[in-house]
Amino acid sequence: MTSRSPGARVRVPRAEREAQMLAVAEQVFSTRGVQAATMDEIAELVGVTKPLIYDYFGSKEGLLAATIERARGQLLSALIDSWVARPLAAPRERVHGAVHAFFSFIDDHDSAFALLRTEGALIGEASASVERIRQQTAKAFAEGLRTLPAFVGLEPRRVTVMAEILIGGCERLAVWRTTHPGTTATEATELVVTTIWDGLCSVPDA
Template sequence: MPRAVREQQMMDAAVQTFGQRGYQAASMDDIAELAGVSKPLVYLYLNSKEDLFTACIRREAKALLTAVAAAVDARLPADEQLWAGLLAFFTHTAEHPDGWAVLNRQARTHGEPFASEAAQMRDEIVAYVGTLIGAAAKETHRATHRDPELAERDVAGLSQALVGAAESLAGWANETPGMTAWESAATLMNFAWAGLGNLMKHERWSPR
């Protein structure tokens, strides 16, 4: 078997083991057994347990970011772009629950360097969502000939809020029997877009 294929096989086993058992409880013996290889071979290919876990975080983060970006067509209206991105996000996290557990739960709770790797992935998603929100504001401006430009701080805050909500909802959805990716995306879209759509038109809510 080619080295690259064998390595991915071991990484698959590692993601499953880390995702289901947690970083502390997972052992290299468990990973080797699941991959059908010897423990020395795992060490030879992927070095230490820490290095292996870091490699898993990076691989799963790249796969998630790629899936979301590939789903969004810049030629679509802003709301459909956001919908496509959310649906891709929830589809990927539902189809790869162990990978999502590694990214969203394990990496964040075991200190450095894992937390920094997870934070970098999150920053990239937040930045990407920010581009979608910024594009939506510009699209509304062209359509209405009004000036609904959002301040950079507004875009950053909205992006953080939307990504945080998506992360929380994905974790809940993966633990809720029968909850589909479509339902999750629709839930967040209905929660967020009504407010975002009004905000693009400068129809802001404020306390009385």
């Protein structure tokens, strides 16, 4: 049995350390703002040296982009899981579930969503990451719609446009909720589904 001296530093696996850095960075960027946030503060809160963060991410912009990419992956997983969770449910219920997954994710990751709302301050790699979130979220909605009976065989471009409209409505309502508290994820979901989906579902027959 080996003993560890009282001041010895415990080596943390790279993946675990990276996750710690991203979680702290998400909080600092959203609280301080992208411009005001410093690598020194992030390093201190994580408990590592600033050079180590640069070694992982290359720059402050690289850290910000990685933070946004982390949120992108989590949101995408939530949407995909919602589509496959109830394959035999009615189309409206499946769309309702996906939209609710979107708003629930926003509520559970408000600091990550705060970063996306400050996109005017994002440049380069970070700005590109925000756009990837939009594209891949819309793609996830489109792929989900294509599994619905009424949309099978429909021209792919039309389904893509419908998904863009659907996710656009979700995004705008999500932003509106930040300045108008009190609308729950369930209420927001019903607003989107009633306003947008109930109109879109008639398009295949038009």
